[in-house]
Amino acid sequence: MIEARVPSGERFALIRYETIRAATLTQIAADTPPDWLPPELFATHATVVAFYRDVFTREFDGRNDLTYVLSNRVAKDWFDLPDSAVDGWSFPSIARGRGVNAAFRPVKAHEVLRVVGVAYCEAVSTGLLGPGIKAFGFSPGPAESERDFRWFQMGSAFQTSRFPEFHNYETA
Numbered sequence: 001m002i003e004a005r006v007p008s009g010e011r012f013a014l015i016r017y018e019t020i021r022a023a024t025l026t027q028i029a030a031d032t033p034p035d036w037l038p039p040e041l042f043a044t045h046a047t048v049v050a051f052y053r054d055v056f057t058r059e060f061d062g063r064n065d066l067t068y069v070l071s072n073r074v075a076k077d078w079f080d081l082p083d084s085a086v087d088g089w090s091f092p093s094i095a096r097g098r099g100v101n102a103a104f105r106p107v108k109a110h111e112v113l114r115v116v117g118v119a120y121c122e123a124v125s126t127g128l129l130g131p132g133i134k135a136f137g138f139s140p141g142p143a144e145s146e147r148d149f150r151w152f153q154m155g156s157a158f159q160t161s162r163f164p165e166f167h168n169y170e171t172a
Contacts, residue, residue, distance in 0.1 A: 138156065
């Protein structure tokens with residue numbers, strides 16, 4: 001919930017994807033120097049990576065979008081390769097320490113990813129445990145020929161196979 005910045009009490013769709021093919025992503029703030037970089041430039045590489053990591057992991061205070069604008073400009077101005085070369089970018093996660101997020105160009109996302117499930121959820125506060133998620137329904141998403149979603153409840157075969165991390169603690 002921290003990464004998505006969904007406030008407690010707000011409802012949202014959590015979408016699970018699977019990859020259709022391997023994605024080619026430009027890495028922003030990759031810790032490992034490229035193979036071609038001479039060892040005498042490793043310290044410089046580490047300094048540049050630290051700068052990018054700082055830009056991409058700044059907390060967003062909700063008052064303005066300058067943090068997003070800066071990271072977006074860095075990605076688009078310094079790391080944007082032609083469509084034929086990459087599907088999108090990978091960058092450091094603000095919420096997961098050394099985790100990584102990926103952003104895809106819309107057309108490329110359809111070539112690389114397939115929706116396998118949607119969970120209709122609400123962000124909840126769990127006190128000392130921090131942010132949590134309460135799920136209301138689960139769907140495979142609309143079929144090619146359909147416009148409406150078909151929904152399944154907690155405990156259904158669909159939910160336990162596609163979203164096994166969700167548990168109904170109220171009835172457990």
